[in-house]
Amino acid sequence: MLTPDRTVHTTCPYCGVGCQIDLHIKNEMVYRVDGRFDNDVNNGKLCVKGRFGYDFIHAPDRLTHPLIKNDQVAEDRPLTMSPAHPVTLSGFAPTSWETALDTVAVRLRETREKYGPDSIAILTSAKCTNEENYLLQKFARAVIGTNNIDHCARL
Numbered sequence: 001m002l003t004p005d006r007t008v009h010t011t012c013p014y015c016g017v018g019c020q021i022d023l024h025i026k027n028e029m030v031y032r033v034d035g036r037f038d039n040d041v042n043n044g045k046l047c048v049k050g051r052f053g054y055d056f057i058h059a060p061d062r063l064t065h066p067l068i069k070n071d072q073v074a075e076d077r078p079l080t081m082s083p084a085h086p087v088t089l090s091g092f093a094p095t096s097w098e099t100a101l102d103t104v105a106v107r108l109r110e111t112r113e114k115y116g117p118d119s120i121a122i123l124t125s126a127k128c129t130n131e132e133n134y135l136l137q138k139f140a141r142a143v144i145g146t147n148n149i150d151h152c153a154r155l
């Protein structure tokens with residue numbers, strides 16, 4: 001049996017249940033995941049995603065920074081891309097978080113003004129915390145002005 005270089009106690013990233021896990025790491029690679037017994041959430045148990053769904057951590061094509069369509073940049077800002085993980089995706093370019101968020105804000109405002117608030121819908125996620133989901137429904141209803149807010153758990 002492999003002996004890990006280190007074990008990291010963390011929370012399963014897949015859903016709001018929040019199962020507690022140990023990542024066993026050897027040569028900076030996660031090779032095994034165990035459920036922890038020292039909590040009342042999962043008491044050592046994990047579903048198939050929490051137990052085995054970690055290939056993405058070391059995937060060579062994992063996205064590590066925002067991408068933006070080449071013709072959708074709101075402002076011309078210098079790109080801050082990760083030299084360790086250059087991603088080439090046809091029609092998309094790496095950009096900074098500032099430029100990506102500015103562009104989303106500009107496009108949302110333009111769309112709302114041109115087509116009305118119900119032209120926008122927001123789909124939030126079971127991976128978000130309760131507080132993040134609360135903020136997203138507030139953003140949809142109070143800022144955008146639409147009730148088009150839904151959650152991936154309904155799928």
Ligand code: SF4
Binds near residue numbers: 012017019
């Ligand atoms: S192990 Fe399964 S049930 Fe537990 S948090 Fe992860 S996805 Fe959710």
